[in-house]
Amino acid sequence: MSEKPPNPSPCPDLESLSAWFDGEEEQEVAAGHVEACPECNRKVDAYGVIRKGVRQGLAPANDLIHRIKAACGREHASRLSRGWAPHPFSPLRLAWAAGLVLVAGGLSLLLSRPPRGAQALPVAAGAAALPSAMPVNVVTPAAPKPAALAAAPAGDSGVARPVAAGDLRLVSLGAPPAAAAAVPQPLPARIRHVWVVGDLAAARGIVGRTLPGQPLASTRNGSLRGEVELRDADVVRLVEALQAAGFSLVSPQAPQPGAGQQVAVQGRPVAYAFELVPAAGK
């Protein structure tokens, strides 16, 4: 008969011990072993210190929530100014839905009537319910020959003929999407651009000449950062100037070089934050 060791169960492997600590493996690791084993006990204590340290260290800056809300507020306002609304039954969506219904109605009417030439469909009542900024334009088939027109008695519903795709030229509701996308947009209140530069020292000089007195902070990762408040038009000009100086913009946010016409200049102040990053290998 051998003497019973103080803690007969073997120490669990590290993965099991760690999972047990997280409550993921209650059955596989005996709590009694950890209680009795000084080495495992020490490890579990260390896990506790690590967990506490991570949790405390993960607390974000006090003002992060406010910054996020402010950014979301700007985004919300920007989208509203572009005609976006979050409500599923917003006037815009209702207008589109009404337009679709009218189009469907128009198609149905066309299918049930003989061609009578180009004329306004009876959409006036529906259109009256739409916002005045959203005119409904339904263009029906081109006018048939006068003889056919004369042959068709007024109010005659006649026999439907199939409507070919070419019969309908265009149904539009407000501005077509492509045109809407091309409408210049105002800049947001804050922009952050990352530029890749070939020579950081030269880039510092260029920025110094372009924005006299503008302080630049060197970061530990080897880039330069700055922030300046400019009028939106000046931000557009600055972006063009930096591009012309050989900087390469990698951020997708407007304004983009060569696309200044897509910016609706309103004379508003814009906080322009920029980071100059040396190209890899520089």
Added chain:
Amino acid sequence: MSKNTTETALTDAELVTRFQNGDRSAYEALVDRHSEKAYQIAYGVLGNREDAEEVAQDVFIRIMRALTHFRGDAEFTTWMYRIAINLARNKYRWNKSRGVPQSFSLDAPIEGGDNDSGNPGFDVPSPRLGPDGQAVIGELERNVMVELEKLPDIYREALVMRNMEELDYNQIADLLGCKLGTIKSRIARAREELRRRLNL
């Protein structure tokens, strides 16, 4: 009952519906509730406070843009976590592509004073975890964050997500696209590496 009190009692799904119906304050309630988690996830991936804050901000702007189309097929938090991970990983790849060290402390001085010698840069207190005083424990906890930032990214992100309490191993594995065993291993290795570096 005040509006804020009402909102704190609402579920995420109810807040989402309210926002979809035009109540912007419901979105702010979602930000109140989840921005810290978004930050923590981003930090886990990036190991960098400033980048994590930037990603957390982007997360909620992206969500705001997409929320009108959110149908609630998944939990709001799951959706938010995925967006946070994707944005943080994008940021990580971008940092990597330009050769930025992936783990560094923004608390370090901006110019000069580089302490990146590979050593912890602090005096590790006694390895004994007995009742040596709150000061020692407090110092240890601060040191944990210093060393956490230097951990390999795959270990750090798993450990950080675990320490957010709400995420169990299965959820972490799902979010990170790994097997359960991989997550279990990464968390254990992260702890062991920290324990070794901190002489605990």
